[in-house]
Amino acid sequence: MPHRLLLVDDEEKVLEFMEPFLRGEGYETYTARTGREAIAKAREANVSLVVLDWMLPEMNGLDVCRELRRIGPMGIIMLTARAEEADKIVGLEIGADDYMTKPFSLRELSARIRSVLRRMDGHAAAAAPALVYGDLAVSESECRVKKGGKEIPLTPTEFKLLLTLAARPGIVYSRLQLLQAALADDILNDERTVDTHISRIRKKIEDDPSRPAFVQTVYGFGYRFGDRA
Missing domain, CATH: 1.10.10.10 (Winged helix-like DNA-binding domain superfamily/Winged helix DNA-binding domain)
Structure with missing residues (x-):
């Protein structure tokens, strides 16, 4: 089955820029234009990865990212016009797997999506007993x-x-x-x-x-x- 991607941006033209290309890459895509809509669709569609804009109405991307992390395992790539290193660190700190600044190329976005999904698929495919150290257990499988x-x-x-x-x-x-x-x-x-x-x-x-x-x-x-x- 193809991976399911959720594309979140309040600008329709940005979604129209990303969605056809990523569908052509073989992904099943969903879109959302607000933070609350993104959270609801992530739950309903059981998505593999979310491309998430930082600046959103109702809830900003950072708050959405925190909520998505509570739903379950999924990749998250933040999109933003903010290019400062401090902003990138904030995005990573709250749970994003990667960070891209606007404007961006579709080929680079696709490469970053593949990178995150490969890491996730590799984890899911692995089969090994849990590593247990005191009260900490790490299960690769x-x-x-x-x-x-x-x-x-x-x-x-x-x-x-x-x-x-x-x-x-x-x-x-x-x-x-x-x-x-x-x-x-x-x-x-x-x-x-x-x-x-x-x-x-x-x-x-x-x-x-x-x-x-x-x-x-x-x-x-x-x-x-x-x-x-």
Whole structure:
């Protein structure tokens, strides 16, 4: 079955720009022009990925992104005219997998969609027993992370980073190695992106993110997973 994409923008001309091209790429597409409509359609259509504009009526894209993360696993690519690095970091912090500034090319958008979907498909296809460390369980086959029995929502990129580290506790990975492992299809990301994702992972799985027990920094080298079990 083709992947289902939800395209969210309050400008009809932007939707008309994206939708025919992505349908031609083989995707099943849905559109929404407000935040609330986007949330409703994401639930109804069980979409694989959302291309989400930052500036929307009723709810802005950041608030929509937070709500989408509560619905279930899906890729999220933010679109915005805001090009500052700080804005990109904010988008990643609240759960986006990728970030594109307007104007953008349809070929680049398609490449980024494929990149996120490949990471998601790879997670779903994997079959391996859960990695359990104390009260933290990382299941590659189910693409799920649980802490104390409670499921922790992670983006596909966050999951891939955590899985890479957890699979080999104690091994130190450089930022470049983690970038290649989790974001290999997206050559437009840089090593600082890893730090942003690691920060988000810590906020979700660590009892005290300022003193992480699981995802630890090795200063001057990179990161490692600490097995505290």
